Amino acid sequence: MIVFPAIDLKGGQVVRLAAGDMDRATVYGSDPAAQALAFAEAGAQHLHVVDLDGAFAGESRNRAAVEAILEAFPGHVQLGGGIRDAAAVEGWFALGVSRIVIGSAALTDPAFVRTMAANWEGGIVVAVDAKDGMVATEGWAALSDVPVVDLARRFEDAGVASLLFTDIGRDGLLKGVNIDATVDLARSVDIPVIASGGVKGLDDIRLLSLHAADGIEGVITGRALYDGRLDLAAALALAGRAP
Structure with a gap:
């Protein structure tokens, strides 16, 4: 199972939001590239990056912060936030986003x-x-009338790599x-699922790893790392033992 440390970007800074609320942002650093390198030094091979401003815009x-992260981080970078046209997708892949x-x-x-x-x-x-x-959209600012499972099933035959599932009521x-x-x-779809939202410690990693065979591909964690509640090296070691 993959552990994805998260770097959320707002105004070029590393932040974490509470329940997706841009007005409830905690700043954890002003050097995203240095943070990415620190995660790599702790053993991370995957990174989850979100352009929060882009998600709303x-x-x-x-862009400059993401490019700096790509240059600093030697592993795989997964990027989201406001990517809604083919040119943006192609451009980010060309720059090295995985x-x-x-x-x-x-x-x-x-x-x-x-x-x-x-x-x-x-x-x-x-x-x-x-x-x-x-399903919530527009940087979680809007709530649709579409059930999560219904949306997920629409893409079962589309060839998407994974589903990133976030319970926004728990995020941050x-x-x-x-x-x-x-x-x-x-269990409801034939696409691997990445868990996100609310990780508070190693027990979350352990519980999710027990369901790797059910299709849990990985987990994203942010605030728990920044607050010192979760040791990244320990989380990576635990997740690495999942079947």
Whole structure:
């Protein structure tokens, strides 16, 4: 199972939001590239980066910071936030991004997601962000009437690499991952699922790793790392023992 340390970008700084609220941002650093390197030195081979400003604007807003991260981090970078057209997808892959996360467009323009997944085999991740079981979009600012499982199933034959499932009511709040909902989604579709939202310690990593065979590919963690509640090296070691 993969552990993805998260770097969320707002105004060029490393931040974490509480429940996706841009007005509830905690700043953890002003040098995203240095943070990426620190994660690499702790053993991370994968990194999850989100352009928060871009998620709300619908286009890149932290390009310089992302480019610096790509230069500093020797592993695989997964990037999301406002990536909603083919030119943006192609541009980021050209710069060295390993996987692109598409969120709002998965609901509003599924044909775009299918085309990108076909053009970039193994490179497209669909973000399935949930609040009370329904899909949230536009940087989590809008709630749709589409159930999470229904959206996920639309892409089962599209060739997407993974689904990134986030319970936004838990994200950044250290409440613990919504294990039941995450595993239920993984069992309901034939696409690997990455868990996100609420990781508070090693127990979340352990519980998720028990369900690797159910389709849990990995887990994203942010605030727990920055607050010192989760040791990245220990999390990587535990996840590495998952079947």
